[in-house]
Amino acid sequence: MSRMDETNRRSVLDDVRSALGRQVTLTPTPLEPFVETSAKIDLGKLIERFSEEATAVRAQVHHISGKLQSVASGEKQSTTDPDDKLKFAGQLVAEICHTAGAREVALSNTEFVAGMNLPEQLSARGCSVFVPDNASLNHDQIVARLANCGVGLTAVDYAIAETGTIVLSSDEPNALLVSLLPPLHIALVKSEQMIATMEEAISRIGSERMGRTKPARSVTLITGPSRTSDVELVLSIGVHGPKELHVIVLD
Numbered sequence: 001m002s003r004m005d006e007t008n009r010r011s012v013l014d015d016v017r018s019a020l021g022r023q024v025t026l027t028p029t030p031l032e033p034f035v036e037t038s039a040k041i042d043l044g045k046l047i048e049r050f051s052e053e054a055t056a057v058r059a060q061v062h063h064i065s066g067k068l069q070s071v072a073s074g075e076k077q078s079t080t081d082p083d084d085k086l087k088f089a090g091q092l093v094a095e096i097c098h099t100a101g102a103r104e105v106a107l108s109n110t111e112f113v114a115g116m117n118l119p120e121q122l123s124a125r126g127c128s129v130f131v132p133d134n135a136s137l138n139h140d141q142i143v144a145r146l147a148n149c150g151v152g153l154t155a156v157d158y159a160i161a162e163t164g165t166i167v168l169s170s171d172e173p174n175a176l177l178v179s180l181l182p183p184l185h186i187a188l189v190k191s192e193q194m195i196a197t198m199e200e201a202i203s204r205i206g207s208e209r210m211g212r213t214k215p216a217r218s219v220t221l222i223t224g225p226s227r228t229s230d231v232e233l234v235l236s237i238g239v240h241g242p243k244e245l246h247v248i249v250l251d
Helices: 003-019 043-056 082-100 118-124 139-147 175-180 198-208
Strands: 060-064 067-069 076-078 104-107 128-130 151-155 158-160 165-169 184-190 219-222 227-229 235-237 244-250
Touching: 043 060, 043 244, 060 082, 082 118, 082 151, 082 184, 082 244, 104 118, 118 128, 139 175, 151 175, 158 198, 165 175, 165 198, 175 184, 175 219
Parallel strands: 060 244, 104 128, 104 151, 151 184, 184 244
Antiparallel strands: 067 076, 158 165, 165 219, 227 235
C-alpha cells in the first residue's frame, strides 16, 4: 500500500469514527474457539444444541419425539409409531401455514414430503398446494408461482448443531427456490440427519456424494431467516429471502 493510499484510508476511518462520536477504534472482544470436537455426541444433546443455536438466530424449532402435543387440542400424547409422528408433523405444518395466513403452500418434490399426506391436511386449513414440476412448467413459470406462495416446505440433507444451520443440496429439484421465494420456510429434519459440526457436514457432502451419477450443482447453508444490514449496521430481516424459518425435527 502506498503512502497516499494509507493516508486516504486513515482519513476515511477518521471520518467514520467522528460520525459515530468516537475518538479511537473499538477493539472487538475475542471469541472463544469455534471448532468443536468431532467425537460422537449424544443425539439428544445434538438436537438441544441445534435448537439453542437456531433459536438464537430467530429460527423456530419444533421437536417431534416420543412425546407429542396435538396441534388441534393441545393435549400431549405418547407414541413410538413413525406414522403417528408423520401425522403430527403434518398437523404442525398445516397449523403453521394457517397461522401465517398462507393461501398456497409450495412443497418440494421428495418422497419424504410426499409420504406425509400434506395436501389433505392443508386443504382442511384452507390452503392449496403447489408442487413445482419442471415437466409441466418452465423455470420462469415456477419462479412466478412460488413468489405468490405464502409458505415453502422442503426436506434437508443435514442439520448442523454447532451453528443451528440446515443444509440443502440441489439433489432435491427446485428445493432452493422453494426455500427462498415464499416469505416463510418450513424445513423437515430427520434426527439421523443431525450432525455436530460444519467440518463434519463438509466432509459428509464430499464423501457421501462420491459415486453418484449426477453430482449436486450446489449446496446451500441456511442459518435462520434471511438477514442483511446496511453500512450503518441496521439489521433487516427477510430482504433477500424468508422472514420466518421453522425447523421440524422428527425422531
